[in-house]
Amino acid sequence: MFGLDKRDTGVLIIVTLLALFAPIILNPFPTDSAMAQFNAGYPDLMQKFVIFGIFAIGFNILFGLTGYLSFGHAAFLGIGSYSCVWMFKLLGYNVIPGIVLSILISGLFALLIGFVSLRRSGIYFSILTLAFAQMCFALAYSVLSNPRFNLTNGETGLQVYANDPQWFHRDGLPDLPHLFGLSMRATQKIQVGAWEFQLNAGYYMCAIVMLICFYLAIRIFRSPFGMMLRAVKSNQQRMNYTGLNSRPYTLAAFVISGMYAGLAGGLLSAVDPLAGAERMQWTASGEVVLMTILGGAGTLIGPVLGAGFIKYFENIFSKINDNVLHSWFAFLPDGLEDFMVFIIHPFIGKGWHLTLGILFMLVVIYLPGGLVEGGQRVLGWFRKRSAKPDAKAGKTEPAE
């Protein structure tokens, strides 16, 4: 289907179904139950899942295929966000121009940064990209926000003010980001028994964009261009002596992944019209590296899983506090209860980074292929178990 082979079509269909039914799948616990805090099916978080999914899918095109590890991709995320908010300020709240501009501008910046950074490889490349991203951060945070020329609005972050031109804004259109009148905040709440599901317009728009991005990534992976990118990772020397110029290949991959990042940034602004410099900070660049490696670099679905995993931890684990813990362990004798809370305390709330760090280390050491490899191992284990009875049957046959 769509020019994909059977397996890739299967993967695409699964991801499509997951994205469509995410509001239901991610809300497995009744609204009033104690477990409800583990529900992730609310618009804010689901939007983050798919937007950071796009970011990671794009990053994986560069890192997973060519092996070039960029430590500065958050710069493109930020550039995308600013571009989109500027379109809101100048043209109006329709998200389309903003999203288009965020892709174009980040692509332009990626061309520039990639052209310089790709003169080196390995750790030097990573450091160059990091340096560029920190420069962008500094520019956005202070340099480009002075009274005479205020492009980024510094610490406060760029946002839409009442006296902005918004040339195409008309009465009757929502005073918030919208898609031809459909507000990104529009949410349909569905009550099913004790459960409540929220179908949000912003989420579904982002999910559709993510599916398109995912489909394009599959096409790139399976194309001659994708094969060349894998050749770059495998043996650049042989590539150069085979009459291929690796530089434009890596640059094209860099620009494509930069555009994915810019698109993700644009969508972040589209669902919440505010762009701040912290989006460009090195921690944000590191996060997408973690997502990709955690999920499985070089695999199709890994980055999406990694992005979901990390965003889930960030939003759910960070909300568990000591009161919640006490209520969980209330059935234990008092001393033991306090002890358990004491033990677990460092790993929750603000300590979610610690939990994530430990999980990341475990995955990198025991599952170098990331969550995808974990999934494959579990599947393989089940197959073996179900294959065993057949093997026994096979053995008895000759005796008959």
Next chain:
Amino acid sequence: MGILEVKNVGKRFGGLQALSDVNLSVKENTVHAIIGPNGAGKSTLLNCLVGKLIPDTGSVMFDGQSVLGRAPYEINQMGISRVFQTPEIFGDLTVMENMMIPCFAKRDGAFMLNAMPMVTNQKEVLERAEHMLEEMNMAEKRHMQSASLSRGDKRRLEIGMCLSQEPRLLLLDEPTAGMARADTNNTIDLLKEIAAERDITIAIIEHDMHVVFSLANRITVLAQGTPLVEDDPENIRGNPKVREAYLGETA
């Protein structure tokens, strides 16, 4: 005029004069061997031909055009393919993919943004790669990851990859180094076949005299960075200067 003309080439590494005043002319459709003791500068000379090193002095002409100052991929596109001392292949890719990449390079040139069509739709490239694999007797290994091939098979694959580009000049740097006897003989047979059946010039650097005398039509002996003699194989065998500089050492 040979297809490859090397004139007065010199190359210095710090205090070491690795090559000095090298003159070499390789005639079209011959197998030209370059021999010499370890450290004579054979690999350095080869690196000067393919753009990995730029000589300090002299000129290198291929088919009437200078190769100096061009990037390795440009020199390859001119028609020079190179086989390395240790096989350089795309270890993470399958054998078939390894063979397809030079076929793409031949068809599309140094760069082509071919990002939406599927590899499986590239009929001519697939056929060409498949054909070459069959010629190399590797068709049944097409789905293997190439890193898991034996040393001899890796060498075969690398030679096949070079040939699939239909180069006019094939450069080989000690293609049998570190190989078992059987693999060495297979490689000799393969190269003989290539030289006989194809419209191709081969320049080979070799340490193993058995390989040299089974293949070469012409031999240049390199010692301490300068050519000692250039002659036909029969004369090289009897030349006392060569025996002293090279054969005497190994015998």
